[in-house]
Amino acid sequence: MRFLRTYTRVLQLLGNDLRIAAMLGGANVVLAGLHFIDPLLFGRVIDLLTRSPDMPRAALWQEAISLLGLWAAVGIGGIAANIAVALQAERLAHRNRITAMARYYAHVLAMPLSFHGDTHSGRLVKMMISGTEALFGLWLTFFREHMATFVATLVLLPMTLFLNWKLAVALIVLVVLFCTLTVLVIRHTEAGQRQVESHNNNLAGTAQDALANVVLVQSFTRLGAEARLFGDIANQVIAHQFPVLNWWAVVNVLTRAASTVTVMAIVITGTVLHVNGEASVGEIVGFMGVATMLIGRLEAAVSFASRAVFLRPQLDDFLAVLDAETTVQEKKGATELTAPHGEVRFEKVSFSYPGGTPVLADVSFQARPGTTVALVGQTGAGKTTAMSLLQRLWDPSSGHISIDGQDLRDVTLDSLRRAVGVVFQDSMLFNRSIRDNLRMGRPDATDEELERACRMAEAHDFITRQPLGYDTMIGERGASLSGGQRQRLAIARALLKGPPILILDEATSALDAATEARVARALAVLMRGRTTFIIAHRLSTVRNADEILVFDAGKIVEQGTFDSLLAAGGHFAELVHTQLAGTAVKTAE
Numbered sequence: 001m002r003f004l005r006t007y008t009r010v011l012q013l014l015g016n017d018l019r020i021a022a023m024l025g026g027a028n029v030v031l032a033g034l035h036f037i038d039p040l041l042f043g044r045v046i047d048l049l050t051r052s053p054d055m056p057r058a059a060l061w062q063e064a065i066s067l068l069g070l071w072a073a074v075g076i077g078g079i080a081a082n083i084a085v086a087l088q089a090e091r092l093a094h095r096n097r098i099t100a101m102a103r104y105y106a107h108v109l110a111m112p113l114s115f116h117g118d119t120h121s122g123r124l125v126k127m128m129i130s131g132t133e134a135l136f137g138l139w140l141t142f143f144r145e146h147m148a149t150f151v152a153t154l155v156l157l158p159m160t161l162f163l164n165w166k167l168a169v170a171l172i173v174l175v176v177l178f179c180t181l182t183v184l185v186i187r188h189t190e191a192g193q194r195q196v197e198s199h200n201n202n203l204a205g206t207a208q209d210a211l212a213n214v215v216l217v218q219s220f221t222r223l224g225a226e227a228r229l230f231g232d233i234a235n236q237v238i239a240h241q242f243p244v245l246n247w248w249a250v251v252n253v254l255t256r257a258a259s260t261v262t263v264m265a266i267v268i269t270g271t272v273l274h275v276n277g278e279a280s281v282g283e284i285v286g287f288m289g290v291a292t293m294l295i296g297r298l299e300a301a302v303s304f305a306s307r308a309v310f311l312r313p314q315l316d317d318f319l320a321v322l323d324a325e326t327t328v329q330e331k332k333g334a335t336e337l338t339a340p341h342g343e344v345r346f347e348k349v350s351f352s353y354p355g356g357t358p359v360l361a362d363v364s365f366q367a368r369p370g371t372t373v374a375l376v377g378q379t380g381a382g383k384t385t386a387m388s389l390l391q392r393l394w395d396p397s398s399g400h401i402s403i404d405g406q407d408l409r410d411v412t413l414d415s416l417r418r419a420v421g422v423v424f425q426d427s428m429l430f431n432r433s434i435r436d437n438l439r440m441g442r443p444d445a446t447d448e449e450l451e452r453a454c455r456m457a458e459a460h461d462f463i464t465r466q467p468l469g470y471d472t473m474i475g476e477r478g479a480s481l482s483g484g485q486r487q488r489l490a491i492a493r494a495l496l497k498g499p500p501i502l503i504l505d506e507a508t509s510a511l512d513a514a515t516e517a518r519v520a521r522a523l524a525v526l527m528r529g530r531t532t533f534i535i536a537h538r539l540s541t542v543r544n545a546d547e548i549l550v551f552d553a554g555k556i557v558e559q560g561t562f563d564s565l566l567a568a569g570g571h572f573a574e575l576v577h578t579q580l581a582g583t584a585v586k587t588a589e
């Protein structure tokens with residue numbers, strides 16, 4: 001039953017094209033009918049020829065011409081229907097493959113981080129490609145050939161009973177055998193094929209993981225180990241695939257044998273009937289024609305069924321991704337966020353990652369418009385997580401976050417993310433030109449604006465030193481740039497976006513002290529008039545913040561200005577002293 005559910009979905013995916021699909025269905029019925037008439041006409045011609053010696057010439061010609069005329073009309077009709085089906089089926093399959101791919105891609109891109117954390121990007125790409133290929137193949141062959149077979153079996157098989165019931169029984173027994181065998185083997189091999197597919201997905205995930213970390217693979221001399229890991233999974237694929245193949249080989253051999261036996265049975269029964277004067281030669285030849293046509297189609301249908309079994313796991317994976325619901329749903333009737341001031345308020349916000357322990361507990365604070373709030377604390381304390389909640393990459397488990405009095409859950413995701421600019425710990429650049437990377441947040445920025453932002457972020461000089469300047473491609477994740485250059489690009493990108501709320505998560509951690517001082521000036525310009533959150537380990541960076549929130553194990557343990565916190569002699573003072581001691585040791589060395 002689940003098998004049928006998958007394939008119902010496969011048809012539903014055709015969406016608006018379902019009407020064309022229905023037309024193709026109609027054409028297929030016509031084709032099936034014509035295929036049925038064809039051999040019967042042939043039988044009539046043979047009967048006519050056997051009777052011809054006793055017939056007057058004129059009557060013979062008259063009958064022959066009307067028979068042949070009908071036959072020609074059937075032939076031409078068949079060709080026309082075939083052309084229409086072939087053309088439309090191809091178009092339908094191609095068009096919908098692209099549509100399904102685009103739909104999947106847009107859906108996956110919009111999925112929340114919880115989804116991406118669990119699912120490897122390599123697997124997602126593989127599922128997209130193999131899922132849409134599977135859909136394409138099934139749509140195409142189904143609408144071009146196999147639909148006619150199903151129609152033929154359902155409609156024409158009972159009709160053979162009217163032709164000659166004794167011959168028909170032999171044929172019906174065969175069809176029932178075919179179907180039972182196929183259903184049994186489908187049941188038997190489904191689970192195995194599911195296993196094969198999950199190993200196949202693993203293969204893609206593993207390859208993508210290693211390729212994304214190719215530098216590490218080489219520098220840690222992991223070439224052999226990674227190849228072995230890949231080989232092990234590949235062996236699993238083979239180990240699970242072979243038993244499935246064995247079963248389908250059995251089906252193939254048995255269906256062939258059954259066809260031969262049936263044809264022989266029909267010939268023998270036909271001969272006996274003819275000898276007893278119960279059937280003419282033409283009737284037997286006609287029936288044989290119908291039978292061989294049906295048997296040929298059934299054989300093709302069995303191989304289609306086996307393909308449907310092989311492809312089902314790929315389709316299920318594809319559909320599961322398409323059906324996965326985002327955990328950060330946009331409310332119906334969500335309004336556009338208006339953030340003229342940029343006041344941010346966290347009220348008793350608690351959060352844990354799915355299946356994880358609590359990361360934030362009862363976090364409350366308020367960032368007044370235009371001020372700078374620093375988040376400090378040990379690594380893993382929950383600073384980045386708190387800022388992910390502000391961008392609504394996740395929803396808090398309890399509590400509220402609001403911007404200018406609007407709860408984040410009441411506003412559209414687009415307007416929220418337009419209002420918040422982020423410079424990340426990891427700069428996240430695309431394998432596109434510098435210009436395209438910079439325009440990410442503001443596609444309509446002019447070249448002058450681009451250059452101004454880059455000058456402010458101290459990035460203009462190194463960009464012009466690149467071979468193609470602003471048009472230089474920067475490699476996957478910006479691989480052809482240094483860590484500091486990547487960060488300066490990310491800062492320029494945020495400058496261009498110019499949002500009312502800004503998050504700088506370790507934005508200057510990859511810069512040397514001299515550049516950091518210069519970039520700090522750029523950042524000061526950027527921060528002016530915007531509510532800014534700075535996450536920094538180097539405490540010197542947060543000296544000028546209006547307020548410092550000290551995080552420890554997901555809680556805010558202290559808050560105040562740099563000097564007041566230092567004077568209080570608590571957690572923060574301890575952090576500052578450890579850092580100063582660290583620098584002192586470094587200088588002493």
Ligand SMILES: Nc1ncnc2c1ncn2[C@@H]1O[C@H](COP(=O)(O)OP(=O)(O)OP(=O)(O)O)[C@@H](O)[C@H]1O
Nearest residue numbers: 117353356359377378379380381382383384385386
């Ligand atoms: N996507 C995730 N899924 C599950 N757990 C996560 C995820 N991201 C972070 N965590 C966990 O949440 C906790 C807080 O992480 P977070 O990144 O917020 O810390 P942080 O204060 O920003 O640390 P750092 O200073 O090192 O950047 C950590 O224990 C981390 O392991």
Ligand SMILES: [Mg+2]
Nearest residue numbers: 383384385425
């Ligand atoms: Mg962090």
